[in-house]
Amino acid sequence: MRESPRQPFGNMRFRLEIEKMSETGAVEVVFPEARLTGVPRQKPAVEYGVLTIRRGVTGSREWYDWWDLARTSASAPRRFVTVVLLDGAGADAMRWTFDDARPQGYLLSPLDALNSAPLIESLELAVGGFATSFDSRRSARKKRK
DSSP, X not given: OOOOTXXXXXXXXXXXXXXXXXXXXXXXXXXXXXXXXXXXXXXXXXXEOXXXXXXXXXXXXXXXXXXXXXXXXXXXXXXXXXXXXXXTTSOEEEEEEEEEEEEEEEEEOOOOTTOOOXXXXXXXXXXXXXXXXXXXXXXXXXXXX
């Protein structure tokens, strides 16, 4: 049975893709706020907040290594980050592609011997902009020059 285009998507089925990373699963994505700024009668500028991604800590060092490179080097790589929303059947429904993403903050959840919750790793990313695609197969990603 096909879903109605008027039926809202759920927010619990998604996939995270980070350019040049293979272990990018996430349990939460907090989208950045985007605000138009500027003066009247001129093209507005856009200011973007922070894209926050969270996952359970595993043996993968990819997120930490990217953060570590950003804090120790003047030329940390900027990457495309794509969040893909899945429909009820598990197919790609929408995608948001953030360009020029670079680590700005890294955080681990508290250790708590009285709680059995997983240890969570958070990566805060500054982004240069984003594009949204409603086409399930085409990427909203721009080509790198």
